[in-house]
Structures are given as structure tokens and as C-alpha cells.
Amino acid sequence: MEDKSKKFMNPYLAGVLLGFIIMAAFFFSGEGVGGSGAVKDIVKTGVNIIAPDYAEGSNFFRVSGEHGSSPIKTWLVFEVLGLLIGGVISGALAGRLKLMVEHSPKITSKTRLIFALLGGVFFGIGSQLGRGCTSGAGLSGMAVMSVSGFVVVAGIFGFGYLLAWFFRKLWI
Amino acid sequence: MAPIFEQGSEWNLIAALLIGIAFGFVLERAGFSTSRKLAGVFYGYDYTVIKVFFTAGMTAALGLLYLNYFGIFKYENVWMPVTYVIPTLVGGAIMGIGFLMGGFCPGTSWCGVATGKIDAFVFLLGIGLGVLFYGITYEVLWEDFRVKTDVGKFTMSELLHVSPGVAVLIFIIFGLFAFWLVDKIKRDYNIKDVEY
Numbered sequence: 001m002e003d004k005s006k007k008f009m010n011p012y013l014a015g016v017l018l019g020f021i022i023m024a025a026f027f028f029s030g031e032g033v034g035g036s037g038a039v040k041d042i043v044k045t046g047v048n049i050i051a052p053d054y055a056e057g058s059n060f061f062r063v064s065g066e067h068g069s070s071p072i073k074t075w076l077v078f079e080v081l082g083l084l085i086g087g088v089i090s091g092a093l094a095g096r097l098k099l100m101v102e103h104s105p106k107i108t109s110k111t112r113l114i115f116a117l118l119g120g121v122f123f124g125i126g127s128q129l130g131r132g133c134t135s136g137a138g139l140s141g142m143a144v145m146s147v148s149g150f151v152v153v154a155g156i157f158g159f160g161y162l163l164a165w166f167f168r169k170l171w172i
Numbered sequence: 173m174a175p176i177f178e179q180g181s182e183w184n185l186i187a188a189l190l191i192g193i194a195f196g197f198v199l200e201r202a203g204f205s206t207s208r209k210l211a212g213v214f215y216g217y218d219y220t221v222i223k224v225f226f227t228a229g230m231t232a233a234l235g236l237l238y239l240n241y242f243g244i245f246k247y248e249n250v251w252m253p254v255t256y257v258i259p260t261l262v263g264g265a266i267m268g269i270g271f272l273m274g275g276f277c278p279g280t281s282w283c284g285v286a287t288g289k290i291d292a293f294v295f296l297l298g299i300g301l302g303v304l305f306y307g308i309t310y311e312v313l314w315e316d317f318r319v320k321t322d323v324g325k326f327t328m329s330e331l332l333h334v335s336p337g338v339a340v341l342i343f344i345i346f347g348l349f350a351f352w353l354v355d356k357i358k359r360d361y362n363i364k365d366v367e368y
Contacts, residue, residue: 007203008201008202008203008220009198009201009202009203011202011220011223011224011227012223012224012227014198014201014202014224014227014228015202015223015224015225015226015227015228015230015231016227016228016231017194017198018195018198018199018202018224018227018228018231018232019227019228019229019230019231019232019234019235020231020232020235021191021194021195021198022228022231022232023231023232023235023236023239024191024194025191026174026175026232026236026245026250026251027174027175027176027239027244027245028174028175028176028177028184028187028191029175029176029177029179029184029187029188029191030174030175030179030249030250030251031175031188031250031251032251033191033192033195033279034278034279035277035278035279035280035281035282036278036279036299036303039278039296039299039300039303040303042300043300043303043304043307044307047304047307058307058308058310058311059310059311059315060306060307060310060311061307073185075179075184075185075188076188078185078186078188078189078192079188079189079191079192079195080192080282081189081192082188082189082190082191082192082193082194082195082196083192083193083195083196083199083279083282083283083286084192084196084282084285084286085189085192085193085196085286086192086193086194086195086196086197086198086199086200086286087196087197087199087200087205087282087283087284087285087286087287088196088286088287089193089196089197090196090197090198090200090201091200091205091286091287091288094200094201096200096205096287097287097288098287098288099288099290100288100289100290101289101290101291102206102207102208102289102291102368103207103208103291104208112291113290113291113294115273115274116207116273116274116275116276116291116292116294116295116298117274117294117295117297117298117301118270118273118274118298119269119270119271119272119273119274119275119276119295119298120270120274120276120281120294120295120296120297120298120299120300120301120302121270121298121299121301121302121305122266122267122269122270122273122274122298122302123266123267123270123271123274123276123277123278123295123298123299123302124270124298124299124300124301124302124303124304124305124306125266125302125303125305125306126263126264126265126266126267126268126269126270126302127263127267127278127299127302127303128263128302128303128306128307128314129259129260129262129263129266129306129314129317129318130259130260130262130263130264130266130267131253131256131260131263132253133267133277133278133279134225134267134271134277134278134279134280135277135278135279136278136279137253137260137263138225138229139225139228139229139232140251141253142229142232142233142343143229143232143233143236144233144236144247144250144251144252144327145233145237145327145328145329145336145339145340145343146252146253146255146325146326146327146328147255147257147323147326147327147328147330147331148253148254148255148256148260148326149229149253150328151255151257151260151261151264152260152261152263152264152267153264154261154264155260155261155262155263155264155265155267155268156264156265156267156268156271156277157268158264158265158268159264159265159268159269160213160214160268160269160271160272161214162268163268163269163272164214164215164272166272167272167273168215170211170272170273170275171208171211171212171214171215171275172215172217172366
């Protein structure tokens with residue numbers, strides 16, 4: 001059996017490194033890191049291209065035209081492009097690049113994909129209401145000691161633990 | 173003086189790309205490209221999420237505190253979210269359910285896509301659909317609710333009536349306690365590892 005400790009980085013070391021990356025984001029750019037902001041930018045851009053009249057009439061999709069640039073050319077979109085590249089580099093070095101649907105042996109790939117989609121939809125809605133996701137609102141918010149960051153983390157983990165029992169068959 | 177790059181400048185986008193690469197690399201190294209490892213945090217077989225997540229938060233909070241103390245960095249000049257208590261808590265709860273169903277959060281799903289996880293790609297599509305749904309129902313469901321219980325740019329040190337340094341110290345003590353507690357739970361209940 002493979003030694004797990006060699007497979008992944010020590011979690012505390014990974015945490016310290018991540019902490020420095022978040023500091024770098026604030027130091028160089030004045031921004032927090034995030035994962036959902038880019039999706040929002042892409043969706044907004046898509047709606048503005050496909051249905052410009054509808055977007056103009058919507059308080060959510062309307063582009064405010066800050067900096068006079070495209071909404072897709074944002075800090076968070078570039079950060080996410082980097083995220084993909086970094087993931088590929090690390091995955092390649094560790095021999096973990098493999099096209100697959102990963103799931104517990106007790107469920108089918110189809111079940112996994114349906115719940116992955118649903119989970120994404122919930123995260124999409126929640127991240128808009130919570131003004132960011134686990135990393136964007138939670139981690140970056142905690143870094144600047146904002147109450148908002150701690151509230152969002154309490155929401156995610158609190159309700160996660162509260163309701164974990166109902167979804168146990170998906171994982172264990 | 174920090175922030176170094178101007179918002180919207182080309183240099184800032186290059187910084188975003190480089191910071192993203194480091195972010196993705198470390199997330200993948202920590203094992204966050206697999207949903208089964210991430211979901212383990214809710215079922216007790218793998219607490220890596222808690223350890224990485226809170227160590228990162230504590231490190232960044234302490235580091236920024238020092239940079240602020242030395243005058244290199246000012247909290248006023250960077251992104252600081254306004255706190256809307258109830259909508260943020262509800263948003264967090266919705267995300268918690270999403271985490272249980274999908275096994276990813278947005279940042280880690282990008283990482284999953286990078287290593288070829290089709291389920292991570294489908295999760296990302298789901299986020300897009302969720303954002304679209306939120307946007308379409310924005311005026312009806314969310315526009316008024318999202319700004320309820322506005323307490324402004326509110327920090328933990330203001331909430332606890334302690335200095336910023338003591339607030340970070342409390343955060344760190346709480347985090348260390350959480351690390352001790354999750355290891356104790358796994359040991360005491362003899363929760364087995366899951367292979368993935």
C-alpha cells in the first residue's frame with residue numbers, strides 16, 4: 001500500500017504556504033483569492049453577449065463599465081487561469097493527472113455527476129448571497145479578520161456538519 | 173506601499189496569474205483535487221480541510237497584522253468585505269449543502285478540473301447555472317434580502333472589544349484547539365481511513 005504521508009503535502013505546511021499566498025495577493029494587488037468570482041464574471045459576460053438587452057435591464061447582469069474594460073478581463077479570472085495551471089503542474093509532478101469521474105464505490109458515476117451538478121448550483125447561489133465562496137469570502141475574509149469571513153465559514157461548516165447525515169450515502 | 177500594483181493595470185493581472193499558479197499548486201499538493209478527501213471533513217475520516225484551511229487563515233491573519241504593524245500594509249487600502257450578518261449566514265448554509273452534495277468548493281473544483289476530474293467540471297458548470305439562476309431571480313428573491321442586517325466593515329477585534337493583536341491571538345488559540353480536537357475525535361472513535 002502506498003504511503004499516504006508521501007502522497008500529499010503535510011496539511012500544516014500546505015496551510016502556511018497558502019497563508020503566504022493570500023498575504024501576497026493582498027500585498028501586491030489588494031485582493032483576496034477566490035474561486036467563484038471568475039465564474040460570475042464569465043456568466044455575466046456570456047449573458048451580455050447572448051442577450052444584451054436583457055442584461056441591460058437586469059440589476060445583476062448589467063455591466064457597470066468600471067475601468068472601461070471587459071468584465072472577463074478581471075483579477076479573479078486571471079487568478080483562476082493560474083489556479084488551473086498550478087493544479088496541472090502539481091498533478092503532473094505527482095502523477096495524478098487522469099480523466100475520470102471520481103466517486104465512492106457505493107454510488108454510480110451518474111449519481112456522482114447529478115449531485116456534483118446540484119452541489120455546484122447550490123454553491124453558485126450561496127456564493128452570490130454570501131459575497132464569495134470558501135476561499136473568496138471565508139479565507140480572504142478571515143485573513144483581514146472581518147466578521148463576514150467568520151460568519152460565512154460558520155455557515156458552511158456549521159450547516160455542513162448539521163446536515164452531513166442526510167448525504168452520508170454519497171461518501172461513506 | 174502595499175498594494176503594489178494599481179487595480180486594473182496589466183501588471184496586476186500578471187500578479188493574479190502568478191498568485192493563481194501558486195494557489196493551484198499548493199491546493200493540489202494538499203490533496204484538494206479530490207472530492208472524496210474534501211468531503212471527509214464532514215464524515216470524520218479525513219480532517220485535512222480543517223487543518224489546511226485554518227492554518228492558512230491564521231498565517232495570513234498574523235502576517236497581515238505584522239505588515240500592518242510595521243506600516244507596510246494598511247487594512248483600509250485593501251479588499252475588506254462589509255458584513256451583512258443574516259444573508260451571509262444563509263449564503264454560507266446554502267454553500268454548506270452544496271459542499272455535501274458536490275464534495276468541492278469553487279476553488280478546489282478548478283483544481284479538480286486541472287487534474288482531469290469530470291465531476292469537478294460538472295460541479296463548475298453547476299456553479300455557472302447557480303449564478304445564472306441567482307441573476308435571473310435577483311430582483312425577485314435576493315436584491316432586498318442581501319443587504320439586510322448591514323453592520324458595515326466590521327472586524328473581529330471590534331466585535332470582541334479587544335485589540336487587533338488579541339483578536340488574532342484568540343483566532344490562533346481557537347484554531348490550535350480545533351486541530352487537537354479533530355485528531356482526538358478520529359482517534360477516540362477509531363474512524364478508519366478511506367482509500368481514494
